[in-house]
Amino acid sequence: MTTLTAAPAAFAATAPAPATVSTTRPAVRVLTGDRPTGRLHLGHYFGTLDNRVRLQARGADLFVVIADYQVLTDRDVADDLPGHVEELLLDYLAVGIDPERATIFTHSAIPALNQLLLPFLSLVSVGELRRNPTVKDEISHSRQASVSGLMFTYPVHQAADILFCKADVVPVGQDQLPHLEVTRTVARRFNNRYTEPGSPLFPEPEALLSAAPLLLGTDGAKMSKSRGNAIALAADADETARLLAGARTDIDRNITYDPQGRPEVSSLVLLAALCLDRDPVEVAHEIGSAGAAALKRLVTEAVNGFLAPIRARRAELARDRGYLRAVLRAGNERAGAVAEATLDEVRTAMNSRY
Structure with a gap:
């Protein structure tokens, strides 16, 4: 396991008040994240980032995905993907996500996570994907002449992000609820098809909405x-x-x-x-x-x-790029191990071990 060097001295977030999470389990696992398409903004902070830090302070096992695979259809972003990933990581650390208590990782570094996309796609129909309102919104604002298969299957890829670590809770904004419902559907259908009654492999994760799930931008539209x-x-x-x-x-x-x-x-x-x-x-x-x-x-x-x-x-964190790389290496190692274990369970459940 990669060992992190100490964060710069200015990185000393004060632990906020605990979030409200309805669960009887002694601990919760949380999956959240963003696509590296630019710097995060106040809508992100009050929509999800604040909840992530609160959950971390409460002791939740926090997984944060930097969804670099999900921006490959956007040429403007993909041309400087390493820069966008680094900017996103800086935002995470600056608001108080602690890499000693959270697992921050990138899509492209976790092959086992991405392998889950194939069996999960078999559990949803084309019609269900086409009707997803969040997909419609992303397509309408993508500036692309045509829709790629990657963008079309985005909700199922997000299901793999959430289910690879068997997350119980997903902090989201109101507009992301349709995506989470796809994840719950995939989990339920996989359990019904491949596992014994009463012994599900995947939980059906719950949404955690912030007090301000939607802030308007300066033009009166959704902040984006x-x-x-x-x-x-x-x-x-x-x-x-x-x-x-x-x-x-x-x-x-x-x-x-x-x-x-x-x-x-x-x-x-x-x-x-x-x-x-x-x-x-x-x-x-x-x-x-x-x-x-x-x-x-x-x-x-x-x-x-x-x-x-x-x-x-x-600003202090940005002065130590080596520390940023170490954070990602450590997070990728842990997420990779979790994904391999889940993929092994999926293969066993599907009777596809040869």
Whole structure:
């Protein structure tokens, strides 16, 4: 097993409050991760990253996949894949994911995980994949002239990511729930087809939604790396101020928190409240008739104050590229061993050991 050298001194995250996880088991295994398509943003932080760190602090066995295979259809990203993987890893470490307590790994380094895709694909139909709303959304924003088989089968590949380590819990945003349902379907069908009643091989993992599963971007649409409307965790204070100054609001000068009636204004209010750890209704009431300019000033101050320690840790970590490589080597070794053990169990269950 690769031994990690010590992290830079600035990397010393304070353990947050425990997450709420409904389980009677003494420990939970969690699988989560992202595609390396650019720096992570505030939507990622409040949607899933915060939950990952909370689960880690509680003692969960955390697996974090950097899904590099899932960006091969995007030429703009694949041309600098090592750089994007490194940026993603920096974001993980900066927010407090601890490689001594979590397993951070890449798709491409775990052959046994990817082998699970073949038997899992036999358990779902083409129609089920075509109807998946998250696949439809990814395809519509992919800028590709045609849809590759890799993109089309993405939900099943994600099922392999989750089931190779037999995860119990998956922290997700609201938009990822259809993918998780595919995973639950694959687990259930595999167990029904290949295992004895009462002795399932795979758990049916549960979703863990954050308090803010969806934040709007500066254009009023879903915050997304691909849409250029996001506040990156690594953005500096000036860039953050510029982006928020151009955020969409509405013509009503009185600031209220009304997510249904005033989604753009309410998303800004919520962002400030999350960064300040306050109630969004109270934040909106305090701004009152001061208008959108006052709201944007408050949000900018709140976001920059919240991100300041994360940015400092990230800058310190970026100075030691050897440490980043060691983190991935250690994570890949552990994930590879877990995947090999699961694949061996799958072969036994399918009676395909020769």
